[in-house]
Amino acid sequence: MTDLPTRSIDLKNVLSASAPTADHSEGMSYLQSVPRRLVTLYLPLTIIVVVLLFPFYWMALTSVKPDEQLLDLDKYNPFWTWNPTFKHFHKLLFESYYPHWLWNTMYVAICATVLSIVASVFAAYAIVRLRYKGANLVGGLIFLAYLVPPSILFIPLATVVYQYGLFDSPLALILTYPTILIPFSTWLLMGYFKTIPFELEECALIDGASRWQILVKIVVPLAIPGLISAFIFCFTLCWNEFIYALTFLQSTSNKTVPVAIVNEFVDGDIYRWGSLMAGALAGSLPLVILYAFFVEHYVSAMTGAVKE
């Protein structure tokens, strides 16, 4: 079993079409006729992709529809609108705390991410390269920490946060988010650091470099792709986080986007669907834009966390 030909995961191939094996699989595909491929491949794929993307289309459409078209499905075709309006976005940006919430989310996400990445770089380097006594055990414990979900921790953390006097302050989130991020990014960076050849460090040690210099001048520059992956993935996780933000923050102006939209935009029975969807869309856009630029890094972060 062990000598089955396997290849290591090449992250670029997960997304790019030009896999090195292209010619091989091309060689097999003549076995399938075009009509057959239409039914077995393109049809199910189209259905799945349409279902996966429809909520976003619906979100975007709702956010630009005028109010009367939103609630009257018989007079207007609900799948399209000929007179889009930016009223809902205008309301969002100028008549609510939305810019404030966006800023809070960004601020918390960036601070928590930077803190976690710095701590993870040290920890991952120590576990992989210093190999101190018990390094493997600590590595295993960090993996276990990755598996502890926030839904178990939020009640005791609420009391801890309250005791430390951090309740209703962004600092509460900045300090608690790293518990989600550090295990993940340490695990990811450990994988990256393992790929850096030992010889480079040995040369530097012989030249009299300290461990600190090795880390800053050799290991970190070589692990930049891994750092970017860890950074954007952590950022996404922070942006996505809900239960801590819901529990630890109280005043309207301090909230983060996900919590604020759920709590502040739903008033009684008259749902403000237009502005609700506009808020959801505006809250997702920063992440989607980030994603568009770093698709490969996202995939490497996702598969890296599972792979190691």
Place this chain on the structure above:
Amino acid sequence: MADVAIPRAKPQMSEASAWTQLKHNRNWLGFWFMVPAMAFLIFFLAYPLGLGIWLSFTDTRIGRVGHFVATENYEWLWDDSIFWLSVFNTLLYTFVASAFKFAIGLYLALLLNEHMPFKAMLRAMVLIPFIVPTVLSALAFWWIFDSQFSIISWSLKHLGLISQNINFLGDTTWARICVIFANVWRGVPFVAITLLAGLQTVSPSLYEAATLDGATRWQNFRYITYPLLTPIIAVVMTFSVLFTFTDFQLIWAMTRGGPVNATHLMATLSYQRAIIAGQLGEGAAISSAMIPFLLAAIMVSWFGLQRRKWQQGESND
């Protein structure tokens, strides 16, 4: 000469080591490097984890220090039908959603592994539901499943399939189906893309050899793809089960546990009891009750990981 020089050199060595030990000994150095990460994990993860279990044995409320009440919270929960309903809901939600996520995710991964135009763009698009914050997409589903203005009801009515609007989130069965659907929708991209990464490690020459030997497409999948993919499937599904089991935000944004507690999961129930009703002790007992289930999932992950290594031909380092 030599045996005179050695005793002289020794005291100098040990004198220097007091300070240099802290700087150069790899155990001490490792310790210093671990301090920031460990500080976070101990103060905000390990300590609260212990505190949570302790709280579950007290009658703490918000704004009042609790007293030790032994297992009273658990005894109370034992007779609480809403708690058992939430356990049932959580198990149902986890099993059904994970099964669908696995089936559709694997199918989608196999489809995406084929050759076709716009492959890279398709793969990038598939992952979008995973990127967008869960709460925000849950709101979109809330609107799609609205009782009066649901686009699904409208379409079905115009197709002549139903005559009345479906009360998606107001009916217990429909509400469960809707939240499970939303969860599957969000989880499929993750499963698909990670399994796709696993699929690409399978060498195509295996399929060629099998096809030459007369293997059908199903046999190709059953005897090549599936065995080589099991390790990664084990890990992905453990994560998926774990995060589905402890899900909170999707439910909270869509139904808040309603109608008649039909979609209350253990996490949402513990939030309701602990934060909204203020019974921290009871809420902590509910969330502590999740721990045995999570341990079971972690054990599965552990054995899945161990199996992986030899299957990929790596040494067990």
